[in-house]
Amino acid sequence: MPKKTLIITYYWPPAGGPGVQRWLKFVKYLPEFNVDPIVYIPENPNYPLLDESLLEDVSKSATIIKHPIKEPYKLAGIFSKKASKTISKGIIPEQKKQSFIEKLMLFVRGNFFIPDARKGWVKPSVKFLSEYISKENIETVITTGPPHSMHLIGLQLKAKLGVKWLADFRDPWTTIGYHKQLKLTRSSANKHKALEHEVLNFADDIIVTSFTTKTEFEAITSNPIHVITNGYDYEPLKDFTMDSKFTLAHIGSLLSKRNPEVLWRVLRDLRLESDGFAKDFQLNLIGAVSVDVLRTMNKYGLDNCIKNIGYVSHSKAVKHQKQSQLLLLIEIDSEETKCIIPGKLFEYMVSNRPIIALGPKNSDVETIIKETNTGHYFYYNSYSSLKSVILECYKAFKNNELQVHAIGIQKYSRRALTESLSKLI
Template identity: 60%
Template structure:
């Protein structure tokens, strides 16, 4: 059986979407005659913890660990809240940042390149060089962010005769928050140099979206494959829907993910229809930024708002399956059109109508159309968005609100692992 070493920062008990991609690949790789070994930090600083994901780790998997120096531990002495916020990817708009936030961002962007996990690179390369040689491993996979892990792959590639696949769950220099890091000219140049070196040194690049694939094709001639995130076919479906007209969003709502057009439309609907006002529940599960909460309350939706906070992956699946409508929201910018949130596919598996709001030419729009699983709207659409929500509400009142999705099987975790296995065996 072919051995493959997977180098990842996020692993159970880490919570959130970053951990699930490779946890699920590891879960199914043995079905394709590939034995995965996993290398993770021994003492990571995970902003979100979900111990329920530990149950998904296959029995007998070799998991290698090595200590990592986490500068976020030191930063917490100054402000635990600000450190956790930035490490979670929630960055406020410049005009609303206080002095401490600006300082943290400047230090993060200019002194920790490509990111705060850079101190794990050298000790990992040294340790893994010996381990790979002794254990006859001929293929490694690095997955980022954090993109420091790709530099571990780069270091191993320079030392060993080894096949290297670099998996980009998100872009590097084109991701939305990159411009908010207050980078100096030299820091920006270093990011671009390291990105280019990784893209031209890896044997195979994997992206989760077609827009990121196109972006990288301008930077390297190496083969680039798209393997999206997906859903686990073992999900159990609930048949009982919420009694209320629930619009649920699962996951972080960052400051930039603030669909004012949606809040405005909902405000109009609750003011025009008392029954709608009584039935509507806006259920935001996970971290919600202060900017988003402020906007919601300014549109008189505070009485319809529920904030359960972070919940386990199992609980999130249950909420998805029982909600009337599932909200998918992405930042409205050119840089985010290639971001396909992992929850899209679990939304699809829940077989509930998806209401998506995001940037122009968003990759998600094509997937929704292909699978007939939901409807996309831009940030500046109001009239058509209002009509659509009214239509959904009328179906809900008749107890007929459903979705007839098609062609979703290709996005099951098992089938996607089959696509990965083909690359590994080439």
Template identity: 55%
Template sequence: MKKVLIITYYWPPAGGPGVQRWLKFAKYLRDFDVEPIIYTPENPSYPLTDESLEAEIPKSLKVLKHKILEPYTAARIFSKKDTQTISSGIIVKEEKQSFLQKLMLYIRGNFFIPDARKFWVKPSVKYLDKVLDEQQISSIITTGPPHSLHLIGLQLKQKKDITWIADFRDPWTNIGYHNKLRLSKSSQKKHAILEKEVLNTADHVLVTSFTTKKEFEAKTPKPVSVITNGFDTEIASENPSLDKKFTFSHIGSLLSGRNPLNLWKAFGELVRENKGFAEDFELRLVGAVSGEVLTFIKAEGLEKHLKLQQYVPHEEAIRIQRCSQVLLLIEINSEETRGIIPGKVFEYMAAKRPILALGPENWDVYKILENTAAGQFFEYSEKEKIKRHLVDLYSAYKNNRLQAESLKIDHYHRKHLTAKLANLLKEI
């Protein structure tokens, strides 16, 4: 059985979507004659935790751990809230940032390149140099963000005769918050140099979206493959106890940039114009929500229709998805985010509830929704189209025929995706 070392920062009890990609790959790789070995920090600082995910770790899976120096732990002395939000990628608009927030962003962007986990690189390379020999491992995979983990792969590749796959769950210099880190010109240059070195040294580059593949192919001659995220639940054969209210649910963080004003306006107009809609409508937001987003929602008179929940365990998130009338998928409206395919879209499809998606023009998610008939996509500017669609959804809800087709979504099951990864490992 072929061995592969997977170097990942996020591992249970880490919560959020970042942990699930490689937790699920590790769950199924042995079915395809590949033995995964996990390497992860011994004392990480996670912005979210979900202890329920620990039950999904295969019992016989070997997990290696090594200490990490975590600057975010020290930063909490000054501001626990700001430290947690910045490490989660929630960055308020510049004009609303406090002096402390600006200072923390400047330090994060210019003193921790490529990110705050850079101090784990050197001790990890020293530790893994011996592990690779002792365990007779000839293939490694690094997954980022944090992209400093790719520097571990880079240095190991430079020292040893190994095969290295660099997996990008999100882009590097094109990631949505990169330009908000108050980077100096020299820091921007350092990021670009490191990104180029990683892309040109890895044997294969793995990405989660079609746009990122196209962007990276313009930066490196090395092969780039797409393996999207997916779902690992049974596809809902019928709707289990749907909410009685006309619920629109968003599961996951709503950053300041994810603020579709025209959606809130469309909701607000329908609440004021349609008494029945106002009586039935509920907006449920599960996870961290930026204060700026809440301000705009409340400004549209939606506060009494708003239900806020903090981060919930993954199993509860799945239940909420399957009980909701409509599922909201919202991405930052920028060219840089066209290649971001949120992991939850696949679980949304498995829930077989209609998806209402808002994001940038030419968003990769549009292609997936179009091919699966799992929902409708709108650009941020399309208020009247959004409003008409909301009216159609409400009519279907009142007539008990609100559902989604979700065609051919089995291709996005985690086991099917793991088969693609295993084939790639064997080919390389």
């Protein structure tokens, strides 16, 4: 008999963005491993991005239950709709360029909504789910964050009902990049730490998406920690042709600090040094892009080779991945981001296009790209090697020889990863 498992998540179709894909795919494959998923989501969420096409991917066998939520971002939009929407997407302007409203909203978000703006959903959810769990004889509850307030629902349900509880961290809590930008008081920072400690030490099992996060959490708890990365779902696509230009495509959000000037300088110099490169090259930006990043690109004279496409549906993003000549992955150059493995990395890997990645030294992304032979990884000071590799790729493009020979990526398939999850359940 299938084991009923309750999954508590904020992000669910028609929400767009990377936070949706992980559990959408787990729910799709869990029934194959004798698990009956029941997904609990907000009835009236305020999603910063929408992708209606993802509704087609929701498993027909999954049970979806909903409960109302009060969304503070809707109220914040009264004061500044633009600032509210931008911050809710995770795009935080540099401190010196923040308006008074943006500074105020960040302070309120960091100090009055701990751990996050969805904290008001915890109490009504615990009441609603306590009755539902007892009625349906559910033994296992899974919470996934961010938002990390989802874990507080699991924390209270375990204390109240004694259910088995798995806490899934798609991103770290107090060490995630934007945490320092929330203008936290000392007491607020301590409260975040205390809640993080309580969740990590009370959950039966902890799931993380990177080995660096596992190491970080091992310093806080002795509870079992399991690494189940994000992954890819093979999506055959026949109706596309390769870009005729030498395209370098970045898919996803480009935050203010994902701004490697070394890359923009390399591209500027290659265009200045070769008329052929200048004629053939195009930088495609698919997703939300910070104004700060665009300004820096323009400073290096790239404005006339940029195609700023904006946010597109997941299906269109997959098409861009497959038809681009090169795929660009950028992470903030900091100690805190070594643990971040963007979900798009795995979709990049299965797209059969070479990856150009930039980020901090010794990151999990660097390890995966090298192990799978899916591209090249550079640091923010790697001018010569970066320039050399892009030039080599351009020459291969001109000779119709630009390709990638991936190794061992099958373990990152969504189905294989779901099998690992099912063993914990």
